[in-house]
Amino acid sequence: MAETITSMSAVPADSSFLFSVEDAFTNEREAILVPCEDDPGVEAWINDCPHEPQKLDRGMGAAMRDGEIICPKHGSMFDACEGGCSNGPAAGMSLLPVEVAVEDGDVVLVDDNYEFLQAGGLEDDDGPSSTSNIGF
Template identity: 45%
Template sequence: MSGYRLTTVETVREQGSWAFTAREGDADREVFLVPCADESDGDAGNDVDGETNGDDDGQPVRAWINRCTHEDQRLHREGVGAVTRGGSVVCPKHGSAFDTCEGSCDNGEAAGTTLRSIDVDVRDGAVFLVDEDLTYLYGGLPDDNGDDEGPSSSSHLTF
């Protein structure tokens, strides 16, 4: 199986999230990686190098399109990363929490929705983009005219 090498599982775990920009058709897509388990869950069935130990759902990291399903809001912001708590990615604008492994949300404004997943594979501790619809462009997110300054809500969640 081929694919574009993005980063390492260790880097995603250390930073809490990691983002890149890819091309899909004529549009650029922001994507972010998160560990598939809350740090308190231990290694979630993965051995030291980030490979799975036979679990059907043992992928140590997941990749998601960088947008809340409720409103066009970044979940991962440059300089901040993705806000995670208890195995969930939290929308900084409305507080909706998306499961890091499944992408599903059962609370807040985005309840009943699921983040769009992007196919990645882990080999020898490295994370590879294997989604056939996306072509890697660069690490990080585009400067979106100040969008990285945070949401325009009054909640401004940080943890």
């Protein structure tokens, strides 16, 4: 059964919509929806640069220019419709796809390898835990 991620109108025309999925091994991953000129008008990719562990969308939308997603670390540019990169350190690499479709104006997850978790990213807990009531 296809799960609704968001409406097509919620996908920014020049950036990305961040959402979270879980794979068959219960690994939680972030993914992004980006506008694409090809049908169905949107594509989804795992939110990682294949060159190095680096989020393309850090929670404020991925940088895009002329139909390409820009890696914020090294500037490699990935085709929003096909996921391939032809420049920079990621040249010859491709983003990992997440299959989506558009049904009645909604973007739905149709990839059997993933289960939709939520709109938005995963909560990162990079800081140390503390029971102190003092904030820094």
